[in-house]
Amino acid sequence: MNFIQFHKELFRINSKFSEYAANHAEAQEFVFEGPGLFQVDLEKYAFLVYEGVVLKYHISPLGKMLYDNFYTRNSFIGLLPNIFYFDDYFEYTTLGNIRGLKIPLSALETYPDDLKNELFLRNIQRELFWKDSAARMLGLNLKEKIYYILSIIHSFRGINPWDNTYSIPKYITHEILANVANVSRTRVSYVMSELQKENVITYSKEGKIVILDIDFLHDSCGY
Amino acid sequence: MNFIQFHKELFRINSKFSEYAANHAEAQEFVFEGPGLFQVDLEKYAFLVYEGVVLKYHISPLGKMLYDNFYTRNSFIGLLPNIFYFDDYFEYTTLGNIRGLKIPLSALETYPDDLKNELFLRNIQRELFWKDSAARMLGLNLKEKIYYILSIIHSFRGINPWDNTYSIPKYITHEILANVANVSRTRVSYVMSELQKENVITYSKEGKIVILDIDFLHDSCGY
Numbered sequence: 485m486n487f488i489q490f491h492k493e494l495f496r497i498n499s500k501f502s503e504y505a506a507n508h509a510e511a512q513e514f515v516f517e518g519p520g521l522f523q524v525d526l527e528k529y530a531f532l533v534y535e536g537v538v539l540k541y542h543i544s545p546l547g548k549m550l551y552d553n554f555y556t557r558n559s560f561i562g563l564l565p566n567i568f569y570f571d572d573y574f575e576y577t578t579l580g581n582i583r584g585l586k587i588p589l590s591a592l593e594t595y596p597d598d599l600k601n602e603l604f605l606r607n608i609q610r611e612l613f614w615k616d617s618a619a620r621m622l623g624l625n626l627k628e629k630i631y632y633i634l635s636i637i638h639s640f641r642g643i644n645p646w647d648n649t650y651s652i653p654k655y656i657t658h659e660i661l662a663n664v665a666n667v668s669r670t671r672v673s674y675v676m677s678e679l680q681k682e683n684v685i686t687y688s689k690e691g692k693i694v695i696l697d698i699d700f701l702h703d704s705c706g707y
Numbered sequence: 708m709n710f711i712q713f714h715k716e717l718f719r720i721n722s723k724f725s726e727y728a729a730n731h732a733e734a735q736e737f738v739f740e741g742p743g744l745f746q747v748d749l750e751k752y753a754f755l756v757y758e759g760v761v762l763k764y765h766i767s768p769l770g771k772m773l774y775d776n777f778y779t780r781n782s783f784i785g786l787l788p789n790i791f792y793f794d795d796y797f798e799y800t801t802l803g804n805i806r807g808l809k810i811p812l813s814a815l816e817t818y819p820d821d822l823k824n825e826l827f828l829r830n831i832q833r834e835l836f837w838k839d840s841a842a843r844m845l846g847l848n849l850k851e852k853i854y855y856i857l858s859i860i861h862s863f864r865g866i867n868p869w870d871n872t873y874s875i876p877k878y879i880t881h882e883i884l885a886n887v888a889n890v891s892r893t894r895v896s897y898v899m900s901e902l903q904k905e906n907v908i909t910y911s912k913e914g915k916i917v918i919l920d921i922d923f924l925h926d927s928c929g930y
Binding site: 485486487490542544545546548550552564565566567568569570597601604605608609611612613615616617618619620622623636639706707 | 708709710713765767768769771773775787788789790791792793820824827828831832834835836838839840841842843845846859862929930
């Protein structure tokens with residue numbers, strides 16, 4: 485299945501779930517003031533993000549951090565326990581404030597089977613898919629990583645009808661790109677300003693990244 | 708959840724499923740003569756491996772191969788469709804003969820919900836877990852990769868009561884190590900013969916790798 489189709493399906497399921505959960509007292513809205521460590525009890529709760537970005541890292545016993553996944557609007561943190569090696573663990577970091585729905589896993593048990601099963605399956609599939617992209621990135625150089633991330637994000641976005649360009653959601657900042665690509669913010673800004681000079685990207689009045697030449701990014705991301 | 712516990716649970720579920728499926732006419736034993744490309748229709752069938760090893764690779768449009776996952780006794784190939792970017796695809800390669808059970812997904816639909824749901828969930832979780840290990844390996848050097856793989860495999864094995872050593876299953880050959888670590892067989896053999904000289908590993912009469920000093924491997928795998 486193509487990842488665009490898949491994400492449409494995922495969006496549908498998570499929205500359906502969110503509607504259902506909002507009508508059940510056990511699920512409660514939460515607000516988390518970031519940036520900071522998102523320390524939550526994933527043995528007991530699942531979190532559906534409405535707003536903000538959470539990054540997940542896989543930490544080795546020697547403290548090596550590996551970017552693993554991200555969560556943003558309409559995606560789930562938790563649902564199924566992480567499986568870890570003896571001394572590995574996973575860490576969740578927010579890049580700003582997070583708003584969403586906190587659902588006790590015990591309440592989820594009582595939800596209709598169809599809804600629940602689809603929810604679990606699709607959300608782990610999402611996790612699988614984005615892990616693939618994280619692994620793929622490890623073999624790319626700095627520039628390629630940034631091109632690759634922009635290419636992927638671009639695919640999700642509708643075209644702007646007024647000028648045939650694609651804009652990137654506002655929450656995708658240089659800081660996010662740096663965190664996901666695991667490079668410094670300075671290097672990201674350097675690559676981005678080069679791309680701007682070469683008319684591959686520009687910025688909208690609201691400060692959003694706008695992609696002018698997706699073919700360049702796609703053809704140069706070296707994967 | 709710890710990965711050893713998890714795999715016990717997975718083994719239980721897949722065995723239960725295999726018993727159930729063996730009593731249903733739609734599931735049929737298959738034999739695939741390898742080594743070769745395991746070209747099967749994963750839109751229509753799932754494959755439960757009884758014997759042999761299948762490796763899964765993620766192939767980019769430029770032809771870059773990324774080791775993604777492996778399947779051996781009592782693990783599932785398929786069940787849920789792979790999700791891919793526009794020009795990516797997944798390839799399955801066997802390292803020898805494969806024997807197992809081929810189950811039409813349409814037949815699976817008719818199986819009891821409990822069995823089916825658990826089966827799907829746990830097998831994707833397995834896929835997630837091993838993807839993490841594949842990603843982790845990309846940051847290691849050649850030696851560390853081999854130490855890391857041996858450390859993981861070792862954790863699955865019971866200790867040999869007669870001499871307190873751990874032996875590695877016979878199907879884990881230098882060729883498999885080379886494929887999983889994505890290095891040449893010659894380099895694997897070189898590292899392994901160094902390990903043998905330093906009394907970290909040895910070989911049993913049947914040619915199995917036996918680990919004598921797991922602490923060395925574990926402490927030196929640099930992850």
